[in-house]
């Protein structure tokens with residue numbers, strides 16, 4: 152990848168980690184890979200299962216479908232009412248598992264209860280788990296087996312790599328331990344030889360831990376939860392948060408960006424940081440799945 156523009160956050164010394172720019176470059180390279188597949192008669196296809204009427208989920212799915220289209224991936228969105236039965240969803244997953252024209256499958260989270268999202272995940276073939284969040288794919292992070300990486304943490308690692316930020320030997324602190332974000336993030340950083348601390352809602356003296364971080368990943372889901380005082384001078388700060396706040400337009404991250412940028416050496420914005428990288432990783436995993444299955 153040709154070198155990235157290095158933008159400094161105005162009024163600070165912090166490098167802006169521009170996820171939008173990196174994601175755009177990834178999309179350009181994916182388009183070329185899609186053309187190679189097309190020459191072999193293969194169109195990569197992502198099938199999406201969307202259950203219920205959660206407006207945020209509908210927006211995310213639309214964004215992902217548009218992103219697929221932008222690189223030449225076919226997207227197939229199957230929508231179901233929340234009243235659908237578990238067996239109908241499982242039958243659909245089995246059909247996609249067996250369909251050679253479908254290369255990747257995404258089960259949009261959350262699947263509304265009483266439907267069993269975990270059971271759906273277990274039905275999905277690991278070969279098509281391009282979201283990287285089924286038990287097999289997550290287990291592969293522990294064992295080192297090949298699998299698709301969970302998109303948000305994989306996007307964060309890819310962003311750090313794009314800016315040539317070293318990980319090995321660094322103290323990485325991950326705030327949040329969700330199955331889709333905090334836990335796989337911690338394991339991916341560990342696999343890259345960082346020393347990793349995982350924090351969560353029962354962690355004591357949180358700020359004393361975050362202030363030790365060379366790389367701080369905020370995956371909390373609380374607007375501007377990480378303050379400038381919680382950051383070590385010179386740290387790399389990654390904000391995975393997307394929060395809706397009444398009275399404010401747009402999404403607000405988990406980090407107080409302006410305060411943090413005064414202290415950090417590098418920081419991701421919200422929007423334009425982790426979000427576009429997550430979508431780019433979904434596209435990348437889908438193209439890789441098509442290459443593997445073709």
Ligand code: NAP
Nearest residue numbers: 303327328329332351352370371372391392393425426429
């Ligand atoms: P989640 O499942 O709600 O997990 C939040 C984590 O934060 C939990 O592990 C929780 O600890 C921890 N936490 C809550 N309060 C805390 C506190 N006071 N101190 C320390 N830790 C605390 O959320 P998620 O799905 O991981 O998402 C986290 C954020 O990332 C959200 O803003 C979400 O919108 C965003 N996100 C962004 C993307 C993207 O593409 N950019 C993708 C996914 C998620 P416990 O485990 O103890 O409850």
